[in-house]
Amino acid sequence: MMFTTKNVGAIHRSGEDHARAVCSSSSAPASIERRVPLTEASAIPERIEAIDRGRSVAGERIRAAVTWLFLAVVTVLVVTPMAAIVFGAFRTRSPGDPRATFSLQSIEAVYLGLFNGGWTQSATLHTVLLAIPVTISATALGLFLAWAVTRTNMPGKRWFEFGFLLSLLYSPLVGVIGWTVLADPAAGLLNGLWSALTGASDPLFNIYSYGGIAWVMIFFFAPYAFLLNVGGFRSLDVTLEEVAAVSGANLFKRMMLITLPVMMAGIAAAALFIFTLALEQFAIPGFLGTHVQFDTLAYAIFLRTNAYPSDLPGAAAAGTLLLILSSIGLFAYRRLTRHSERFVAVTARGYKPGVTELGAGRYVLFGVCLLIFIVGIAAPLIAVALRALLPVRTMTFDPGSLTLDNFRVLFSAADMLLGLRNTFYLAFGAATACSVIGLVVAFQITRRKSLAKSILDYMIALPIGVPGTVFGVGMLWAYVRTPLYLTLGILLLAFVIRYLVYSVRSIGGALMQIDKALEESAAVAGATPFKSFMFVNLPLLRPVLASAWLLVFLIVMREISSSIILYGAHTVTLPILTWNYLNDGSYGVASALAITQIGIVGVVFIVLTRFFGADLRARAAE
Amino acid sequence: MASISIANLRKSFGRVEVVKGVNLRINSGEFVTLLGASGSGKTTTLRMLAGLERADSGTISVNGSVLNGEGNFVPAHKRGMGMVFQSYAIWPHRTVYQNVAFPLRMKRVRPAEERAKVERILELVELPVAKFGDRYASQLSGGQQQRVSLARALVADPQVVLYDEPLSNLDARLRESMRTLLRTIHKETRLTALYVTHDQLEAMVMADRVCVMDQGIIVQEGAPRDLYDRPANQFVAEFIGQANIFDLSDVSREKGAVRLSNGISLNIPPGNWPNGEATRDRKLVIRHHHACVLTNDAPAGADNLLPGRIKDSIYLGDRIRTTLTLAGALEFVAEGIDGPSTSDIGKDVIVAVPPQFCIVV
Ligand SMILES: Nc1ncnc2c1ncn2[C@@H]1O[C@H](COP(=O)(O)OP(=O)(O)OP(=O)(O)O)[C@@H](O)[C@H]1O
Ligand SMILES: [Mg+2]
Numbered sequence: 001m002m003f004t005t006k007n008v009g010a011i012h013r014s015g016e017d018h019a020r021a022v023c024s025s026s027s028a029p030a031s032i033e034r035r036v037p038l039t040e041a042s043a044i045p046e047r048i049e050a051i052d053r054g055r056s057v058a059g060e061r062i063r064a065a066v067t068w069l070f071l072a073v074v075t076v077l078v079v080t081p082m083a084a085i086v087f088g089a090f091r092t093r094s095p096g097d098p099r100a101t102f103s104l105q106s107i108e109a110v111y112l113g114l115f116n117g118g119w120t121q122s123a124t125l126h127t128v129l130l131a132i133p134v135t136i137s138a139t140a141l142g143l144f145l146a147w148a149v150t151r152t153n154m155p156g157k158r159w160f161e162f163g164f165l166l167s168l169l170y171s172p173l174v175g176v177i178g179w180t181v182l183a184d185p186a187a188g189l190l191n192g193l194w195s196a197l198t199g200a201s202d203p204l205f206n207i208y209s210y211g212g213i214a215w216v217m218i219f220f221f222a223p224y225a226f227l228l229n230v231g232g233f234r235s236l237d238v239t240l241e242e243v244a245a246v247s248g249a250n251l252f253k254r255m256m257l258i259t260l261p262v263m264m265a266g267i268a269a270a271a272l273f274i275f276t277l278a279l280e281q282f283a284i285p286g287f288l289g290t291h292v293q294f295d296t297l298a299y300a301i302f303l304r305t306n307a308y309p310s311d312l313p314g315a316a317a318a319g320t321l322l323l324i325l326s327s328i329g330l331f332a333y334r335r336l337t338r339h340s341e342r343f344v345a346v347t348a349r350g351y352k353p354g355v356t357e358l359g360a361g362r363y364v365l366f367g368v369c370l371l372i373f374i375v376g377i378a379a380p381l382i383a384v385a386l387r388a389l390l391p392v393r394t395m396t397f398d399p400g401s402l403t404l405d406n407f408r409v410l411f412s413a414a415d416m417l418l419g420l421r422n423t424f425y426l427a428f429g430a431a432t433a434c435s436v437i438g439l440v441v442a443f444q445i446t447r448r449k450s451l452a453k454s455i456l457d458y459m460i461a462l463p464i465g466v467p468g469t470v471f472g473v474g475m476l477w478a479y480v481r482t483p484l485y486l487t488l489g490i491l492l493l494a495f496v497i498r499y500l501v502y503s504v505r506s507i508g509g510a511l512m513q514i515d516k517a518l519e520e521s522a523a524v525a526g527a528t529p530f531k532s533f534m535f536v537n538l539p540l541l542r543p544v545l546a547s548a549w550l551l552v553f554l555i556v557m558r559e560i561s562s563s564i565i566l567y568g569a570h571t572v573t574l575p576i577l578t579w580n581y582l583n584d585g586s587y588g589v590a591s592a593l594a595i596t597q598i599g600i601v602g603v604v605f606i607v608l609t610r611f612f613g614a615d616l617r618a619r620a621a622e
Numbered sequence: 623m624a625s626i627s628i629a630n631l632r633k634s635f636g637r638v639e640v641v642k643g644v645n646l647r648i649n650s651g652e653f654v655t656l657l658g659a660s661g662s663g664k665t666t667t668l669r670m671l672a673g674l675e676r677a678d679s680g681t682i683s684v685n686g687s688v689l690n691g692e693g694n695f696v697p698a699h700k701r702g703m704g705m706v707f708q709s710y711a712i713w714p715h716r717t718v719y720q721n722v723a724f725p726l727r728m729k730r731v732r733p734a735e736e737r738a739k740v741e742r743i744l745e746l747v748e749l750p751v752a753k754f755g756d757r758y759a760s761q762l763s764g765g766q767q768q769r770v771s772l773a774r775a776l777v778a779d780p781q782v783v784l785y786d787e788p789l790s791n792l793d794a795r796l797r798e799s800m801r802t803l804l805r806t807i808h809k810e811t812r813l814t815a816l817y818v819t820h821d822q823l824e825a826m827v828m829a830d831r832v833c834v835m836d837q838g839i840i841v842q843e844g845a846p847r848d849l850y851d852r853p854a855n856q857f858v859a860e861f862i863g864q865a866n867i868f869d870l871s872d873v874s875r876e877k878g879a880v881r882l883s884n885g886i887s888l889n890i891p892p893g894n895w896p897n898g899e900a901t902r903d904r905k906l907v908i909r910h911h912h913a914c915v916l917t918n919d920a921p922a923g924a925d926n927l928l929p930g931r932i933k934d935s936i937y938l939g940d941r942i943r944t945t946l947t948l949a950g951a952l953e954f955v956a957e958g959i960d961g962p963s964t965s966d967i968g969k970d971v972i973v974a975v976p977p978q979f980c981i982v983v
Contacts, residue, residue: 239711242674245698246705246784247774248728253699257724261715357676 067444067452074459077497081474082466085323088316088477095312095480106317120318123300127325129210130285130296131278134217139271141218142225143260145369149226150233152356154365161230163373165616166381167223169601171558171575172283174594175216177587178380180288181387183207189383208291216284219376221274228270230617232263238354251356268336272465275329279322280467280561283575287582297322298469298561305473305565316477319470330465381598388591406592416593418570419577423557425488426573430495431553435545437496438503443533445504446511463498468561471498476565486568494566495556502555503548510544511537543613550608551616557601624685624781624814625650626671631680633666640666642838643680651812657825658835659861664818667835668784671816672705673698684781699728701782704775708787710767712759718744718770719755725778743773746807765796769803776807785817789824801827822862826850834858854896855983859907866913866954868906873982880906880982884950888926889977896983905983912979913956915944916972926980928973930954935962946973 089107093100113120148154149161167174182190183205191203206212236259244258260267282298289295297318304315358365387393389402410416441460445453463471475494476485484490514537522532560575567576574597581590608614626648633641640663648654656664669675671682673689673696681691689696704725713721719740726736741751747769759767768788775783788804789797805828808815819825825832826846833843834857842854853859856867872881875895881887888906896904915932930946933953942961946954956973 237709237711239707239709240713242672242698243705243707243711243771243774244713244724245674246672246701246703247725247778248699248702249724250697250699253728258713262713264715 064450064452067450067456070441070444071452071456071459074456077493078459078462080478081471081494081497082462084477085316085319085470085474088313088473089320091313091316093313094310095477106311106313107320109314110317110321114321119300119314120297120321123295123297123318124321124325126210126285126289126294127279127297127322130214130217131275131325134214134221134278135271135275137214138218138221138274139225139267141222141372142227142270143229143267145222145226145372146229146233147255148365148369150230151354152358152362152365154358154362154369156366156369160369160373163377164223164226166377167220168227168554168616169605170381170594170598171560171578172216172220172281173287173560173575173578173582173590174384174598175220175380176284176287177387177582177591177594178383179207179212179216180587181383181393181591182379183212184393187393208288210294213285213288213294216288216380217278217281219380220284221277222376224274224277225267225270227617228273229263229266232266236263241354265337268333272329272333276326276465276467279326279329280469282469282564283560283579287579297325298467301469301473302564305476312473312477315473319473322467322470326465326467326470384591384594387587388595390588393587406588407596409586410589410592410596413589415572415577419572419574422488422571423574426491426495427553427556429492430499430556431549433492433496434500434503434552435507435549437500438507438548439541439545441500442504442508442511443537446508457504460501460504464501466498468498468559469565472562472565475562486571488571490566491563491571491573494562495552495559498562499552499555502551506544506548506551507541510541514540543615546608546612546614547616550605550614553604553608554601554616557597623650623812626782626814626816627681627683628667628671629681631667631670631682632678633663633670633675634678640838641670641677644835644838644840646833646840646843648814648816650814652830653808653815653817653828654831654833655817655819655825655829656833656835656840657819657822657861660820662835663838664820664835665786668786668816668818671782672703672784673701702778702780703782703784704778704780705784706768706771706775706786706788708790710759710764710771710791712762712767712770714759717756717758718749718762719751721759721770722773722777725774725780729778731778739777740773743777746776747773747803749773765792765800768792768800772804772807776811776813781814783813783815785815785819787819788817790819790821797824804828826862834861836861852894852981853907853983856905856907859905859981859983864910864955866906866908866910868908868952870904870906870982873904880904880980882906882948882950882952884948884952886928886949888975888980890980890982891977894978894981907981907983908954908975908979910943910955910957911941912975913954914958914974915946915956915961916974917962917966917969919972924974925977926975928954928975930971930973932962932967932969932971935964935967937963946971948973 088095089110090102090104091100092103092105109118110120112118114124115121145160145164149157149164154160180188182188183203185191185203185206185208188203188205188207190205194204195201207216240262241254241258244254249257280298282296282302285294285296286299286302289299301315301318301322304311304318388406389404391401391403391405441456445457466474471494475490479485479490479493484493518536518540519532522536523529527535558575559573560579563573564576564579567573572580574593578590578593578597581587581593626646628644628646631641631644632639640661642663644663644667646654656667658664666675670677670690676695677690682689683691684701688694689701713724716724722740722744723736726739731739740755744751744754749766749769754762754766754770759770762770768791772788789800792800801824817825817828819828826849829846831843832846832849833840834849835841836857842849842858844852849858849862853862853865859865859867869883870880871883871885872887874880878892879887879889928948930948932944933947934945936943936945938957941957941959942963944956944958944961946956948954954973962969962971
């Protein structure tokens with residue numbers, strides 16, 4: 001267990017495990033794990049303690065006070081939007097309206113509406129019908145790919161490992177545009193190809209359908225399950241499988257009886273992560289579903305905040321419903337990983353990655369993975385790129401008609417530069433703030449436990465289980481009457497509160513692995529705590545900091561669920577612009593924007609991984 | 623019960639060949655240890671026998687049926703073996719009972735029989751079901767985990783049991799008692815076993831036969847006593863027990879004598895010569911405790927006397943280790959229950975080495 005905050009609260013625990021799986025990055029450098037035994041340091045622990053004690057009598061109090069102060073601030077920031085959403089659900093009118101009173105009308109509309117055909121009925125049904133199968137399929141697909149890449153002798157593994165992570169670089173709208181271009185029933189390229197080949201007049205695919213929405217979501221989320229389980233497969237003690245093999249279990253039985261159950265904590269964390277994302281995902285079902293009246297809760301909430309006049313109490317009340325759904329996910333997660341603590345104590349040292357020799361099967365597996373890559377990632381990406389270069393939507397492809405017009409339109413739009421600047425401020429700001437605050441908090445939490453630190457740890461993890469849409473509505477209710485409203489500040493605040501936990505977890509995980517003797521030897525050598533931090537910890541933490549920074553950067557660059565509720569005319573971001581272009585029917589410009597964004601994110605990604613040693617692949621739940 | 627025969631087994635990882643033609647026969651019911659330094663290829667050999675690694679060439683057969691040969695590879699789960707790993711490899715998500723019962727479930731043994739077998743085997747490893755059956759690995763000590771692992775390897779009456787340094791993670795006292803337990807179990811069951819270790823004492827205590835492995839080949843095999851008394855080469859002499867090893871300037875088998883580099887000649891009885899003709903690079907091996915430092919005059923008619931000067935003397939409790947300098951600056955170590963004391967340092971003495979303890983390799 002990385003953090004011991006037992007008995008703090010069931011929901012929190014889940015969030016915590018979840019975060020641990022999501023964030024305990026594998027990028028702790030080898031040098032951290034190679035613990036250096038320092039005989040001088042261990043020979044005089046009493047002396048160190050004595051020094052420590054002498055120094056800390058006064059310092060201890062100050063430090064405790066700082067921790068409590070920090071805790072108070074974090075608690076207020078985290079709890080406010082949550083409390084606001086509950087408060088809002090019981091109001092009759094928008095915040096600040098003098099005629100607003102308390103009433104149950106919104107709550108009734110939302111909850112009774114579930115049974116008597118209210119606006120939440122079909123939305124809730126659709127949300128659940130979408131979230132559960134998508135979570136299961138995306139998790140299974142991601143797991144399969146992670147296994148293929150880490151534990152088999154399939155050719156081209158390294159290449160695939162990179163390829164399957166590509167979709168982390170772009171927003172869900174890329175899948176939406178790509179699949180619209182490919183599988184629009186009237187004008188999709190695939191459908192065009194199909195009728196050209198067969199002469200059939202009925203389209204082969206229709207992306208504006210339940211199946212189409214689920215399809216796009218599955219491929220968009222599967223890379224998360226992949227990312228979160230690659231490390232798990234790598235760090236699994238393979239002798240556990242080998243002894244099962246010797247005991248008579250074939251590959252399938254080993255997988256079902258040993259490998260997957262042992263990795264259950266990590267798998268369940270990935271599933272929970274995807275489930276929450278599926279609940280808050282409004283762009284994919286929102287865009288593809290409007291054509292067929294397929295609404296979801298997240299989208300319906302967005303509409304309530306976006307319509308004129310807006311219905312913020314209704315949005316808040318529905319937000320509580322979405323929150324309940326995500327809590328059910330947390331509950332399921334808790335059931336699945338009930339016993340995972342006992343897995344921790346038994347890890348052997350020095351195992352090597354066990355690769356299953358597949359014989360000719362490796363080529364079959366290669367084919368399957370290639371197909372998944374093409375269908376899930378390459379095809380929609382190419383379709384978007386193509387669309388960006390085409391002036392109008394066509395069912396056929398004529399190389400002569402390629403132009404850069406869409407990019408020209410895009411870059412001459414005033415919004416574009418504004419959005420670019422805003423997104424950059426937000427992504428750099430949130431990533432930097434999360435890394436710096438994360439470093440401070442992680443340092444406080446990991447070294448020396450106290451009640452305040454446990455609660456702090458808990459508070460920081462709390463927003464994890466909250467769907468972005470709900471968080472957005474909460475922030476709206478809480479800050480709508482403050483000057484913060486409609487500024488970049490509210491977006492930045494929302495992002496920092498939501499994503500701080502990621503950096504705290506990854507940095508904390510790495511800090512735990514740094515042998516205290518390293519610091520102590522620096523202290524014995526005469527370094528002040530600050531110097532020893534700069535000299536010992538910071539260099540060791542650099543790749544972890546880079547990874548945490550990159551993770552938050554990537555998430556913010558593509559965030560749309562809560563920003564769509566909080567943005568204003570001057571605070572548009574790139575994903576929101578893409579969304580708006582798309583809804584205006586400017587597919588070409590939206591595509592050009594999506595491609596531009598992929599380019600920008602790609603450059604940052606390469607710089608961070610190449611020059612700062614960032615590595616997003618998470619280690620399994622430890 | 624099964625006999626194993628391994629012929630000319632080879633395995634490379636990348637360009638490095640780590641097993642370079644191992645030949646080994648294990649008779650039915652025999653307990654053989656594979657002893658060797660770290661990195662000598664013991665684990666790799668064992669894993670090929672288990673089916674966890676595919677051999678590059680050579681054959682492995684059990685009871686005459688080929689498990690790994692030309693175009694033929696029986697995977698691990700079809701070999702019916704039991705294996706104990708150094709890291710225990712207890713499945714953390716299963717209880718002790720479920721861990722042990724797993725091989726039986728794979729064989730589709732009836733529930734009643736499964737229960738009986740698991741209970742019996744857990745009794746044998748001194749982890750009664752009533753007390754330990756429902757525990758998880760994290761609730762067991764290292765020694766208990768290793769006993770679960772042992773029970774799991776033995777429960778399904780495997781043809782062969784394989785051990786890869788099963789005791790090396792345990793502390794000295796526990797290792798001793800586990801060793802005794804293992805011996806008892808194997809005396810009782812007479813299962814065919816291959817036991818990998820790098821601890822020479824363990825190898826000798828446990829085994830009917832010890833195979834010494836060095837750099838991918840088996841350099842000598844035999845009963846523990848044979849290996850100790852008649853090492854086949856310098857590696858075995860040094861790896862098992864401690865010995866003085868001398869270069870020889872003259873070797874004459876006909877005369878039954880060798881000459882050390884300092885000109886002193888020693889008699890070697892006919893039985894102490896190696897097989898084979900080559901006379902170059904022969905070495906003389908004399909175990910530390912086979913030499914006797916004579917502080918008084920040598921008895922009349924004694925053979926193989928080496929004059930030297932005492933350089934150091936260390937009291938080790940149960941014996942005394944004396945380091946001497948012989949003519950020609952050769953160093954010699956002798957150990958005995960009695961010997962010179964520190965006050966004797968610098969004295970000139972005679973070391974007597976009975977000819978039967980002088981071995982040419
Ligand atoms: N999967 C592998 N890939 C590459 N090299 C390997 C692999 N397994 C073993 N080796 C190498 O083969 C050599 C022999 O390894 P092996 O594990 O058989 O040694 P060992 O005799 O069991 O040593 P030890 O006593 O340390 O366990 C070593 O140099 C090792 O590094
Ligand atoms: Mg080994």
